[in-house]
Amino acid sequence: xxxxxxxxxxxxxxxxxxxxxxxxxxxxxxxxxxxxxxxxxxxxxxxxxxxxxxxxxxxxxxxxxxxxxxxxxxxxxxxxxxxxxxxxxxxxxxxxxxxxxxxxxxxxxxxxxxxxxxxxxxxxxxxxxxxxxxxxxxxxxxxxxxxxxxxxxxxxxxxxxxxxxxxxxxxxxxxxxxxxxxxxxxxxxxxxxxxxxxxxxxxxxxxxxxxxxxxxxxxxxxxxxxxxxxxxxxxxxxxxxxxxxxxxxxxxxxxxxxxxxxxxxxxxxxxxxxxxxxxxxxxxxxxxxxxxxxxxxxxxxxxxxxxxxxxxxxxxxxxxxxxxxxxxxxxxxxxxxxxxxxxxxxxxxxxxxxxxxxxxxxxxxxxxxxxxxxxxxxxxxxxxxxxxxxxxxxxxxxxxxxxxxxxxxxxxxxxxxxxxxxxxxxxxxxxxxxxxxxxxxxxxxxxxxxxxxxxxxxxxxxxxxxxxxxxxxxxxxxxxxxxxxxxxxxxxxxxxxxxxxxxxxxxxxxxxxxxxxxxxxxxxxxxxxxxxxxxxxxxxxxxxxxxxxxxxxx
Amino acid sequence: xxxxxxxxxxxxxxxxxxxxxxxxxxxxxxxxxxxxxxxxxxxxxxxxxxxxxxxxxxxxxxxxxxxxxxxxxxxxxxxxxxxxxxxxxxxxxxxxxxx
Amino acid sequence: xxxxxxxxxxxxxxxxxxxxxxxxxxxxxxxxxxxxxxxxxxxxxxxxxxxxxxxxxxxxxxxxxxxxxxxxxxxxxxxxxxxxxxxxxxxxxxxxxxxxxxxxxxxxxxxxxxxxxxxxxxxxxxxxxxxxxxxxxxxxxxxxxxxxxxxxxxxxxxxxxxxxxxxxxxxxxxxxxxxxxxxxxxxxxxxxxxxxxxxxxxxxxxxxxxx
Numbered sequence: 001x002x003x004x005x006x007x008x009x010x011x012x013x014x015x016x017x018x019x020x021x022x023x024x025x026x027x028x029x030x031x032x033x034x035x036x037x038x039x040x041x042x043x044x045x046x047x048x049x050x051x052x053x054x055x056x057x058x059x060x061x062x063x064x065x066x067x068x069x070x071x072x073x074x075x076x077x078x079x080x081x082x083x084x085x086x087x088x089x090x091x092x093x094x095x096x097x098x099x100x101x102x103x104x105x106x107x108x109x110x111x112x113x114x115x116x117x118x119x120x121x122x123x124x125x126x127x128x129x130x131x132x133x134x135x136x137x138x139x140x141x142x143x144x145x146x147x148x149x150x151x152x153x154x155x156x157x158x159x160x161x162x163x164x165x166x167x168x169x170x171x172x173x174x175x176x177x178x179x180x181x182x183x184x185x186x187x188x189x190x191x192x193x194x195x196x197x198x199x200x201x202x203x204x205x206x207x208x209x210x211x212x213x214x215x216x217x218x219x220x221x222x223x224x225x226x227x228x229x230x231x232x233x234x235x236x237x238x239x240x241x242x243x244x245x246x247x248x249x250x251x252x253x254x255x256x257x258x259x260x261x262x263x264x265x266x267x268x269x270x271x272x273x274x275x276x277x278x279x280x281x282x283x284x285x286x287x288x289x290x291x292x293x294x295x296x297x298x299x300x301x302x303x304x305x306x307x308x309x310x311x312x313x314x315x316x317x318x319x320x321x322x323x324x325x326x327x328x329x330x331x332x333x334x335x336x337x338x339x340x341x342x343x344x345x346x347x348x349x350x351x352x353x354x355x356x357x358x359x360x361x362x363x364x365x366x367x368x369x370x371x372x373x374x375x376x377x378x379x380x381x382x383x384x385x386x387x388x389x390x391x392x393x394x395x396x397x398x399x400x401x402x403x404x405x406x407x408x409x410x411x412x413x414x415x416x417x418x419x420x421x422x423x424x425x426x427x428x429x430x431x432x433x434x435x436x437x438x439x440x441x442x443x444x445x446x447x448x449x450x451x452x453x454x455x456x457x458x459x460x461x462x463x464x465x466x467x468x469x470x471x472x473x474x475x476x477x478x479x480x481x482x483x484x485x486x487x488x489x490x491x492x493x494x495x496x497x498x499x500x501x502x503x504x505x506x507x508x509x510x511x512x513x514x515x516x517x518x519x520x521x522x523x524x525x526x527x528x529x530x531x532x533x534x535x536x537x538x539x540x541x542x543x544x545x546x547x548x549x550x551x552x553x554x
Numbered sequence: 555x556x557x558x559x560x561x562x563x564x565x566x567x568x569x570x571x572x573x574x575x576x577x578x579x580x581x582x583x584x585x586x587x588x589x590x591x592x593x594x595x596x597x598x599x600x601x602x603x604x605x606x607x608x609x610x611x612x613x614x615x616x617x618x619x620x621x622x623x624x625x626x627x628x629x630x631x632x633x634x635x636x637x638x639x640x641x642x643x644x645x646x647x648x649x650x651x652x653x
Numbered sequence: 654x655x656x657x658x659x660x661x662x663x664x665x666x667x668x669x670x671x672x673x674x675x676x677x678x679x680x681x682x683x684x685x686x687x688x689x690x691x692x693x694x695x696x697x698x699x700x701x702x703x704x705x706x707x708x709x710x711x712x713x714x715x716x717x718x719x720x721x722x723x724x725x726x727x728x729x730x731x732x733x734x735x736x737x738x739x740x741x742x743x744x745x746x747x748x749x750x751x752x753x754x755x756x757x758x759x760x761x762x763x764x765x766x767x768x769x770x771x772x773x774x775x776x777x778x779x780x781x782x783x784x785x786x787x788x789x790x791x792x793x794x795x796x797x798x799x800x801x802x803x804x805x806x807x808x809x810x811x812x813x814x815x816x817x818x819x820x821x822x823x824x825x826x827x828x829x830x831x832x833x834x835x836x837x838x839x840x841x842x843x844x845x846x847x848x849x850x851x852x853x854x855x856x857x858x859x860x861x862x863x864x
Contacts, residue, residue, distance in 0.1 A: 125670045187681050195674045198612065199666065225677055226623045229685035237692070237801070246777050246797040247790060248692060254703075254790040259695055262631045263688050313626050317634065329634035555735060562728040566721065572855060573717045579863035588855035595724075595851045603731040603844045610669075613676045620680035624687040628694065635695060 027430065027527040042127035043530055048113035049428070050134050055105055058141060061148075062096035065089050067490065070452075070483040078470050086469035087154035088170065094157025095175060099182050100141055102413055103271060106278035107224075108137070108189055110420045111217045113428060115193065117521035117528065118211050120202025120537045125195035129188055136185035143178030147171040156467060158268070161249035161260040165241040173242060176235045183228045183235075186274075190224030193217055202520065205539025208302070211519055212295060212543075215302045216281025219309040223270045223277075227313070231267035234260065261323055265316035273312040276376070276408060277305060279416030280347055283369045286423050287351055289517040290366035291358035294544040297350045304343035304350075311340040321392045330389055337387035341380060348377050359548045363515075364438030368419030371446045375411025379404055382457065397467075400460025406453045418445070418496065425500065426514045430527040431507030437499040445492035451485025518545050561602040568595050664830050668837075675838045679845045682809075686849050689802045693856055696794050703791030705861025710775060710783055711799070715766045716858035719759050720850060726755035727847045730817070730840045737833045742824050745836070749821045752843070756814045763807055767800075776800070799857050806849055813843045 028045045031037065038046055069089050072080040081089065112130065116123055124130050147153060153175045155164040164172055197218045201210075237248060238260065247253020249260040288295045295301055317325055317333030325333075351373050360366070382404040385391050395401060425433055455478040460466075464475045471479070513522040520537050521528075572591040576584055600606045606614055661669070697704045733748035774782045777793040777800070816839040823832045 126674060191674060191677045191681070194677050195670050198673055199670045222619075225681045226620065226684050229681045230627070230688050233685050233688045236805075237688075240797070240801055244777060244797070246793060248696075248794060248797060254696075254700060254788070254794050256635075256695060256699070258634070259692060262627075262634065263691070266627050266631070266688075313623055314630065317630070324638070326634045326637040326639065328637045329630070332630065332633065555732060558728055558731050558735065562725065565724045569717065569720055569724065572859065573713070576855070576859040576862040584863055585860070588859050592852050592855050596848050599724075599727060599844050599848055599851070603727050604841055609672070613672060616673070616676045616680050620683040624683055627687060627691055631691060632694065635698060 026529045027525065028530045029430070029527050031530045040131070042123070042131055044112045044116050044123050044127065044130060045428070045528065045530075047130050047134050048109050051104060051108040051112060051137070054134075054138060054141065055101055055109060058096050058100035061145075062093050062101055063490070063493065065093035065096070067486065069093060070486040072469050073471070073479045074483045076471050076473050076476055081469065083469055084154060087156075087467070088152035090467055091153045091156050092148055095144060095153070095179065097409075098157055098271070098275075099179050100144065102275040102409060103186055104137060104182075104189075105275075105413070105417050106282060106420060107186075107193070107217055107220055107274075108133070109417075110213075110282065110424060111189075111193055111220075111278065114424055114521050115214055115217055116196065116200070117427075117524060117532055118214055118519055119197065119200060119205060120520045120533065120539050121196065121200035122532050122536075124192045125199055126192050129192055133185045133188045133192070136181050136188070140178045140181030140183075140185060143174055143181060145178075147174040147178060150174070158264065159235075159238060159260075160264075161238065161241070161257045162251070165238055165249050165260075166245075173239050176239050180232055180235050183232050186224050187228045190221035190228075193221040194225065197221075202537050202539030208299065209539060209541070209543055210302075211281075212284035212298070212301050212305070213278075213281035215305050216277045216284070219305045220274050220277045223274050223309055223312065227267045227270040227274070230263060231271075234263040234267065237263075258320065258323055258325060261320050262316070265319045266313075269316040269319065270309075270312045272405070272408070273308055275413045277308060279372060279376075279413040280305065282416040282420045282423070283351060283372050284347075285517075285519070286365045286369035286419050287354055287373075288544040288546055289423075289515050290361045290363055290369075291355050291548070292360075292546045292550065293354055293358040293548045294546055295350065296353035296356075297346075298543065300346055301350050304346045307343035308340065311336065311343070315340055318387055318392070321389055322396050334387055334389050338384065341384055341387070344376075344380055348373060348380070357548065359550075362439070363422075364433075364435060364442050365419045365423040365515075367439060367442040367446070368415045368422065371442065371449075372412055372415040372419065375407050375415060375446075375449065379407025379411055382407065395460050397465055398460035399456040399464050399466055402466050403453050403456035403460060406456070411449055411453070415445070415449075418442070421496070421500070423515070424521075425503070426510030427521060427526045427528070429504060429507075430510050430525075431503045432510050432514060433503040433507055434499045437495065441492055441495035441499070444488060444495065448485050448488030448490075448492050452482050452489055453485070455479070455481045455485075518543065557602065561598055565595055565598055568598075664834075668834050671834055671838050672841075675841045679841065682845060686802075686805070689798065689805070690852065690856065693798050693802075696791070696798060697860065700788070700791035700794065703788055704795050707783065707792040707795035707799075708857065708860035709862060710773070711858050712766050712769060713858055713862065715762050716854055719762050720854045722755050722759045722762070723847045723850050726752045726759070727844050729755060730843045733820075734833075734836050734840050737824060737836050742832075746821055746824055749817055749824070749836075752817055753814055753821075756810055756817070759810065760807060763803065770796075802853055802857070806846065806853060809846045809849070813839070813846050816842060 028043055031043065031046075032041075038050065041047065041050075068081065069086070072078070072086060072089075078086075112124070150171050153168070153170045153172055155168050155170070155172060159172070159176070197210075197214060240246065241248055241250070247255040249255045249257050251257060284295055284301060315333055315337045317329055318337045321330050321333075362370075382400070386395065386401060386404060422433065422438055425431070459475055459478045459482075462475070464471050510526040512525050514526070515522070518541070520533075520539065523537060524533055568591050572588055575587050578584075580587070600617065606617065729748045729752035733745045733752065736742070736745035736748060770776055774780050775796055777797045781789060781793050781796070783789065783792045820832070820836045820839050823835055
């Protein structure tokens with residue numbers, strides 16, 4: 001039974017709005033107005049906003065690199081940039097999008113803002129460490145920007161040796177330092193979240209009362225803490241090799257380029273789960289709310305999150321099928337890679353089952369969450385193609401792989417990030433955004449995304465290699481489609497900047513719980529006071545206590 | 555205080571054992587013995603100096619999870635290295651000294 | 654674990670948070686040092702003769718002595734915590750002094766070793782040469798790992814010494830339980846640095862000794 005909820009169902013604010021129409025003076029936004037009060041704040045909510053501003057800036061820098069790439073690929077010839085510049089562009093795009101945007105995005109913004117509220121805590125376990133994490137992020141980001149301004153790096157975000165250790169003449173070490181520092185920032189963030197979830201839950205909030213977003217952030221944090229140090233040491237070894245000319249990764253000097261790849265991918269595969277698990281957590285918050293129905297199979301969802309995190313450490317060799325890795329190891333990695341799809345599939349089934357016989361409202365967050373499920377499903381299925389050794393041999397290093405991971409990262413993680421922005425916007429800012437504009441933007445993004453990336457599956461399957469700035473004539477039509485899609489995507493991403501900023505001044509003031517959602521973060525005012533809760537709430541309620549028959553109360 | 559001194563004595567004995575046995579030609583057993591003794595020393599430090607035994611189970615779990623994750627790198631990564639079929643190129647002047 | 658903010662005393666809660674935080678950090682450090690050992694295992698597997706020959710050229714006396722020094726320093730830190738927990742802060746600070754001195758002694762001996770290695774042309778680079786090396790490239794790989802890992806370890810040891818000195822001062826000037834907690838957390842870190850060396854020592858110094 002799907003009730004046709006009125007368009008204004010969630011826009012009405014007759015649930016306790018303040019008469020002045022402005023956020024109350026005691027909110028965290030009013031705890032000091034100077035720049036210094038913001039950048040020296042230990043408040044997890046302020047730090048979340050600091051992160052969101054920096055992450056958004058990096059997103060647009062990375063997006064501009066992508067824009068130039070798609071411009072170049074409109075024609076088969078090299079007419080916008082030369083080969084060398086093109087290499088630097090896709091490297092910049094990869095490095096910035098992976099380390100400066102995707103990995104910190106949902107954890108550092110929404111993990112920071114919402115997680116303590118969701119568990120009924122006043123802040124994270126180590127608030128000062130949280131601020132240090134942000135400073136490290138900015139420091140690492142500055143190193144990366146510096147490398148970019150000095151001409152960039154042309155090794156690809158994967159820094160494969162021996163090119164990166166011996167032959168590349170670009171600012172490899174500066175970039176490595178940037179990534180190293182940002183990595184350290186994320187280790188400390190993960191540490192903070194783990195200790196917080198273990199020690200600061202409200203009374204009565206056992207593990208199986210936790211919102212799935214908290215489970216997701218927790219699992220992400222465990223991966224962050226265990227995998228990122230491997231990256232750190234690998235990048236240090238690479239830097240040392242570059243400086244001292246030793247041959248740990250150089251076959252001519254007795255070393256092994258695959259040693260680098262093993263170490264790199266041991267981190268970088270779990271890293272992609274760092275990027276997607278929080279997105280799954282967001283979907284598990286949004287979908288029950290706007291379907292007015294409890295998540296189907298809560299315990300399976302929680303165990304699936306843990307299962308994904310565990311198996312993610314077992315599959316890294318599927319990035320190395322054609323690298324010279326032993327065939328036996330490749331077979332083992334292939335089987336394990338199929339296994340990791342199982343918990344992911346369980347989650348997709350359960351989101352779908354949550355929608356069944358639900359009272360669905362297509363608000364902007366819900367559009368993003370549904371888009372996430374559809375596109376993540378697609379990307380995940382093509383992951384199975386890539387897990388098969390025989391197919392991977394043909395499509396590796398082609399646009400098929402590019403399409404696969406963009407479906408997960410952009411279609412999945414970025415959509416979920418946008419959904420989270422819209423879902424928690426009222427709580428963070430105390431304002432409602434313009435719902436119609438938001439829905440239009442979501443649909444434009446969905447359309448633009450598919451136009452951009454679906455042709456890339458076909459291109460890859462037909463053999464167009466990745467990281468090439470020229471290509472044979474026969475690929476041009478699909479490339480034009482893809483680049484047009486990128487233009488549509490750009491519009492889609494710019495629109496929210498407009499209406500969200502507009503809402504800060506002119507948006508309707510938000511009530512405590514504009515979505516009538518369950519969860520402790522909605523029991524506190526929008527925006528919350530600095531100390532989050534006047535009294536530590538009781539955490540014993542079952543999560544997602546929605547009743548679809550009731551629909552939305554008018 | 556006395557238990558700590560005893561642990562220290564144990565550690566010193568293990569150190570003496572590992573150094574002296576390494577001077578005796580035992581073939582592959584040398585490496586195995588060294589690893590075992592190192593693990594024993596680490597266990598002593600973890601259990602007695604770091605109070606792992608009287609801690610809450612969560613801390614032991616954290617230690618185990620860390621070690622387990624590292625072992626994945628060694629086991630599966632190692633599986634690749636030892637099952638690889640390497641054919642040196644004609645121009646490679648480095649000769650593998652593996653028997 | 655917890656959930657209940659009211660059952661434990663506030664101090665016990667802060668202690669628990671600090672302990673879990675440090676153990677999680679140590680978990681990350683294991684993953685930081687682990688890959689170095691993996692690289693070492695790779696080298697030992699691919700070039701067993703060269704690695705064993707290179708291992709023989711390290712200074713066994715210095716290595717063994719340093720291991721004993723670090724193990725004793727761990728005893729000192731553990732003793733300091735015991736004294737601090739029982740309220741004997743003066744003895745705790747004395748034990749910390751011993752730990753610092755032992756840590757500095759380790760660094761001194763290590764520096765002496767590095768100097769020796771420099772004179773014997775064992776530093777990887779153009780002037781590298783090693784007698785009895787079947788192939789120089791693989792021997793250089795060993796020494797690269799040797800210098801990289803011991804320098805990284807020494808850096809961690811220096812941080813540890815700084816932390817111990819901080820605890821020393823805190824014990825002297827802050828009478829509350831916070832000083833004891835800081836010492837416990839620092840102790841965990843110190844023992845971990847010791848553990849890294851416990852594994853570095855046989856890897857770098859003891860391979861192929863009997864040949």
